[in-house]
Amino acid sequence: MPNGIDLILADHQAVSAAFDAFESTLDATIVARIIDQLRAHDDAEHAALYPLAAIVLEDAALLDASLQAHAGVKRQIDHLRAQEGAPFVEAVAGLRALVDAHVADEEKRLLPALQAAATERQLDELGGRILQAKQRVG
Numbered sequence: 001m002p003n004g005i006d007l008i009l010a011d012h013q014a015v016s017a018a019f020d021a022f023e024s025t026l027d028a029t030i031v032a033r034i035i036d037q038l039r040a041h042d043d044a045e046h047a048a049l050y051p052l053a054a055i056v057l058e059d060a061a062l063l064d065a066s067l068q069a070h071a072g073v074k075r076q077i078d079h080l081r082a083q084e085g086a087p088f089v090e091a092v093a094g095l096r097a098l099v100d101a102h103v104a105d106e107e108k109r110l111l112p113a114l115q116a117a118a119t120e121r122q123l124d125e126l127g128g129r130i131l132q133a134k135q136r137v138g
C-alpha cells in the first residue's frame, strides 16, 4: 500500500504541473481537469487525511485553517466558472494563488507533523483510504 503522504504530495505536484500547462497554453480544457483534480483531492483529504490528523495531532487550529483554505478554493472555483476571457485567466491565477498557499502550508506544517507523529501502519492505512476516496469520485 502506498504511503498516504506520498499520495498527497503526488497530487500537489500534478495540480501544480497542470497550472503550469494552463499558463503556457491558456487552454481552458486544462482548467476543467484542474477542477476535477482539486475536487478529488478535497474529497480524499476530508475523508482520510484530516480525520487522521485530528486524531494524531490534536491541533484544532491547524485543522480549522486547512478546512477554511479548502472552502476558499471552492469559492474561487465557483467564481471562476462564471468568468470568460481575461477575467477567466485572472480567476485561474487567483485559484492558483490560493492552492499554492494552502499546499505550501500543508507541506510545511501538517504533513511533517503527521509524518513524525503517525505510525507506519497509520500512514499505510491513510494511503488505502485516499485511494478508496478517489475511486468513489472517479
Ligand SMILES: [Fe+2]
Binding pocket: 045, 066, 070, 102, 106
Ligand atoms: Fe489540503
Ligand SMILES: [Fe+2]
Binding pocket: 008, 012, 041, 045, 103, 106
Ligand atoms: Fe493537499
